[in-house]
Amino acid sequence: MNDVPSLDAVLRAAHAVEAAIEERMQAVGLSGAKFMALKVLAEAGDPIPLGQLAERLQCVKSNITQLVDRLEADGLVERQSDPRDRRARLATLTKAGTAAMRAGRTAMAAAEHDVFGGLTGAEARQLRALVGKVGARE
């Protein structure tokens, strides 16, 4: 009758994916949100303003303020002053932060296996193509 996938089923799948990620990240002392931030900082190479971090993580700035607070408390990130602009605060990875990011990458790969392990290669490619169409909204 209804060709449209139930939102319920999609939400259940999304929840399963997030649960797998959180579980794997917890095993290396991280969370999904913390890992994403470390990943962006590592890809940036140099310290970047918190506003840019918010942009690349697609969230509001006040979220980053608090996330960086927690990362700083964990010793994974440090805030620096920007000599060019005294309004800005730059976030930079510590040694421990770089190590945590690498552990997080391994954890993320494990989560991917947890989630997509039941799918054939063809199914995984199909799924990737389809979710791409869902995400490309507005």
Next chain:
Amino acid sequence: MNDVPSLDAVLRAAHAVEAAIEERMQAVGLSGAKFMALKVLAEAGDPIPLGQLAERLQCVKSNITQLVDRLEADGLVERQSDPRDRRARLATLTKAGTAAMRAGRTAMAAAEHDVFGGLTGAEARQLRALVGKVGARE
């Protein structure tokens, strides 16, 4: 090279789905979480203990305590004493709660259209089959 591209894409899609739901629910004065609770209560027909509500929503009981607090503050749900078991508290829909649930159903259908509108019928069927495999683990 590409570490975990599929998970990224799936997470983006999941976020898009949740954002569409929250946007549509906000337009009728609800949230995704509140609507799910109202929906379960409506399907139950009779007042049910908070613990059963937690079970059907697949979350911990303390979450329900707070969610029902907010629903009660909104005038959509009421707590009743259970004459059979004085430990239990029964949640029941108010008149306004029933009306809000119906508005939420319409909003959910709109969100579904927002999210899956860009897919062909064949793609929607494929997606439905695939997300079923992702969620059905363990």
Next chain:
DNA sequence: CAAGATTGAAACCTCAATCTTC
């Protein structure tokens, strides 16, 4: 002691308001 529910603390996220600096 088990079961039902609540409380307190914390992570994660958003919005509106504010503060400093440009």
Next chain:
DNA sequence: GAAGATTGAGGTTTCAATCTTG
């Protein structure tokens, strides 16, 4: 005034501890 960041308040979720009742 506008930009960068923070603060305060609230929503959603989890966990551990607690309280009452069975």
